[in-house]
Amino acid sequence: MKNIKRIGFLLVLAMIFSAATQQVYAEKTYVIGEHMAPVTKPDPASTYVGSEKCKICHSDKYNDWRTSGHPYKLNTPAEAQAFNSPAIPAPEGYTYNDFYLVIGGWTWKARFLDNNGYIITKTGPGKDINGSNQYLLATKKWADYSAGQTKKFDCGNCHTTGYSLTGSQDNKPGIVGTWEEKSVGCEACHGPGSVHVAKGGGKGVGILKNDSAALCGACHTRGADDTKIMSKDGFIEHHEQYPEFLNSPHKELSCVSCHDPHKGTRVGQTNPTAGASIKAQCSTCHPKQNNDFTGSTMQKAGIKCTDCHMPAAGKSAVGDAASFKGDVKTHIFKINTDINAKFFDDTGKFANGYVTLDRACLNCHNDKDKAWAGQYAKGIHKFVKAETTATQSETPVSTSVSTQKAPGFELLFAIGALLIVALARRR
């Protein structure tokens, strides 16, 4: 993995000498995922000051950011206990006094660093049992991560701000490199801000505003080759959003076309609102499909665009491959309705770049198969289950309506709907 990254790094270096790829290089110099500190400083004299300094003048952005997952990537034991209620338990054999830092624990899972900075991989009363060292938030269970190995924390490039490969943070032997601030702070995306702060702020004054997808792609990728969607054990690997996006019909857009980068999308410990960061909904840009879908059988059953177009085809912590249910939503978006289309290539190591009907449909319709889904997939937006075509083996639909609309049907339906609403209100 690291070797691949180094090769990638050399390739990027080679590109510098090619005038034709100046643009690519300009984006790639800011790649945190390549073990490189951001070279693109807003000002040659800029140094890191920390997110707390930005709060003074940008309290709105600061408060939004505090509710998102980015500030909770690396936490002191006290912080990890404070934002999780009840606190995540310590692995067997340990107490919170035995941790230098807790990795994550905001959304999917938590891993723990011992007081020498190594990732804890042995647990149990004698700290000699391999594994059970990774806590899964969704199931409240323990899982194995690099069980029993001596595992240094070399993750600072994406989990910290102002990362440098030199030295070891707090002189901890298990830590590779040093950082200016834990977690993904303001300056991870805006560059070091000392000059901006010293000059009293201002647009374009000693600060970067980069709205390219490549900025997010520095961390939301596994780094080897951004055109390939890395996969494992029947799932897309976690933090592959950038490669997925580059394979999607949205590749001409940016992450921030849909996301407010300061707000969280996941419901996490500090963000109660699902999708809070989504500033442009699917319906904003696809009004036709939204119109078609409105009133369909599934829309009435509460199904959303994202249920089919962004199924959880990726896995970070918990997944059931047999029923196509992971825990990271895909950013591939495009659905291939061919029932023979395969989600992965023959090696299983890469996804093909489209959502297949098993992922799009069968994680809900788990008693059906792709051939069944294929009958309906084309034109599914407008699909209204017709009473006349319903077979006895199918469960009756309470919202079923006739596709052969008789004159006056709309009026009758509207009156019926009003009656239902009125009845529901009285309950």
Ligand code: HEC
């Ligand atoms: C002393 C007050 C002050 C502090 C401290 C401050 N800023 Fe600003 N910042 C400003 C002002 C004023 C603007 C201009 C706002 C405008 O014109 O809309 C600005 C603009 C920005 C912009 C937009 C730049 C652009 O070109 O559009 C960013 C990004 C930004 N600040 C980030 C930060 C970060 C990150 C920090 C902490 C390292 C920080 N600021 C600290 C006052 C401050």
Ligand code: HEC
């Ligand atoms: C994950 C990356 C990321 C982090 C972390 C981040 N920002 Fe931003 N910020 C952006 C991007 C990208 C934009 C440009 C947004 C756009 O174009 O829609 C932006 C825009 C801004 C702006 C300009 C807003 C405007 O209306 O023009 C300010 C000010 C700002 N950020 C301040 C902050 C502060 C303060 C923090 C920390 C509390 C912070 N940002 C953390 C990515 C980030």
Ligand code: HEC
């Ligand atoms: C190339 C960037 C990158 C590197 C390197 C990286 N991570 Fe991450 N990690 C992410 C991103 C992005 C996410 C969240 C998005 C996702 O998982 O799809 C994440 C999520 C996590 C989470 C879940 C956080 C939570 O709150 O649920 C844990 C735990 C974690 N990483 C641990 C590690 C450890 C340990 C290492 C080093 C061995 C590491 N990561 C290396 C980018 C990275």
Ligand code: HEC
């Ligand atoms: C310096 C590395 C880094 C950069 C740059 C970065 N991210 Fe992240 N991102 C992470 C990590 C690590 C996590 C896992 C945080 C967690 O859940 O604990 C994460 C989590 C997220 C999440 C899920 C958690 C939540 O708050 O809902 C979203 C959404 C997200 N990032 C969007 C973005 C966008 C959009 C950008 C670009 C504007 C971006 N990220 C840039 C590292 C990064």
Ligand code: HEC
């Ligand atoms: C900011 C605008 C924007 C938003 C928000 C947006 N899209 Fe798109 N979408 C586009 C553009 C632009 C294209 C490419 C042009 C096209 O094919 O219409 C596209 C293409 C697509 C395609 C492929 C179209 C085709 O003809 O094959 C799908 C599927 C899609 N989007 C689904 C979604 C879903 C689902 C959502 C919500 C999660 C969404 N989009 C949100 C702008 C947007």
Ligand code: HEC
């Ligand atoms: C029940 C699953 C499902 C839901 C829900 C759904 N779609 Fe689709 N969508 C599909 C399928 C399947 C296709 C492929 C159709 C084809 O190729 O004929 C598709 C195709 C599309 C396309 C490509 C262009 C087209 O019309 O074929 C866009 C854009 C799109 N959907 C947007 C949306 C939006 C926006 C929503 C929510 C308002 C939505 N979809 C809800 C399954 C769904």
Ligand code: HEC
């Ligand atoms: C077309 C709109 C769109 C674009 C472009 C987009 N996202 Fe998202 N993203 C979404 C939506 C919608 C969700 C799910 C919101 C929800 O769960 O309600 C999401 C969720 C996420 C999540 C959380 C995943 C999960 O399982 O909940 C991460 C991380 C993320 N996006 C990162 C990114 C990054 C990085 C990029 C750019 C490479 C990006 N997104 C581009 C619409 C978009």
Ligand code: HEC
């Ligand atoms: C998030 C869950 C979910 C997803 C994903 C989903 N559906 Fe549905 N679907 C439902 C629900 C709920 C109903 C309504 C059940 C009822 O009332 O009969 C339904 C109803 C249907 C019906 C009519 C009822 C029947 O069984 O004949 C068809 C056909 C259908 N879906 C096809 C699809 C196809 C094709 C896809 C993928 C493109 C898909 N669905 C994706 C949940 C889902």
